[in-house]
Amino acid sequence: MARAAPASVRAVNIVSFLTAHPSRGFTISELAQHLGMNIASAHATLAVLCDSGFLIRDPVHRTYVLGPALAATGFAALEQHPAIEAAIEQAEVLSLELDVEVGLSGIAGTDVIFLARRGPEPLTSSIAYVGDRSPLLAPIGAVFVAWDDDVSAWLERGDVTADRADRYRSFLREVRTRGFSVMPAIPSPDVTGAFQRLRSEPTDSDAEQNLAEMLQKVDEVLISFDELSDSDEIAFKALAAPIFDPIGRVLLSLSITGSEQPVRVDRIRHLGRRLAKSASIATRRTRGRVPGR
Secondary structure, three states, rough: OOOOOOOHHHHHHHHHHHHHHOOOEEHHHHHHHHHHOHHHHHHHHHHHHOOOOEEEOOOOOEEEOOOHHHHHHHHHHHOOOHHHHHHHHHHHHHHHHHHEEEEEEEEEEOEEEEEEEEEOOOOOOOOOOOOOOOOOOOOOHHHHHOOOOHHHHHHHHHHHHHHHHHOHHHHHOHHHHHHHHEEOOOHHHHHHHHHHHHHOOOOOHHHHHHHHHHHHHOOOOOOOOOOOOOOOOEEEEEEEEEEEOOOEEEEEEEEEEOOOOOOEHHHHHHHHHHHHHHHHHHHHHHHOOOOOO
16 A cells, blocks of 8 residues: 655644534644644645645634535535435435434545534534544444454454454344344443544544453444344444445434433334334435345
């Protein structure tokens, strides 16, 4: 693999960071601090991005925000990826039918990126915000790797122990059989804090490792139905179902946000099957192919 040029890495990091924080602008000092750049390098990169229209600089507050040229880029990307529009249509249908928040995520390099949300704001914290990224490390993004032949990179990035790796592989087999994954509500403040640290300091070399360590300290980060009855109750963070591309890879994921309140297992099964149906419709409408289970 070719080595990335430092200037291109800086440009990608700046655009990704501003995309994930669209509610405000950032000064050059703030961007340099969050992204681990020196001021001179950040200044040169920001100048090029502004000249191209990808960013705009506020001359009064001296802050940078995304520019209109990226809107054109986004529209062009939607034309080239009709599965996104089909998935958003299904998210709208599902959110109205079930009165729940439905999200859409995809893969962006080595991250899971949140693309869209539809439906009411949940009583608990939302699944994410548009542009939000999470590293694709075990157990995050299980729905994206459940149909892969080799998940070793996913497990290694999550710094998973051998015993837990066996449990994760067993869980992925269940996901393939059911057609959707279930992530429980994780009340651990350490995990929440680790996510916040990674989002605010995305280039902090220790932030991702800290998140992986915190996730491995939580006893149950994925739910198996093998030992549960329909009348059992569990609280879940999210249900997720895959949308496949024409060669059978998981391209996108539809998800339903859970609540802090326990829900009967039979209700979760019903929601998961309905979610998987919507994901299947989006797959068919864009000529995707569901691989063998």
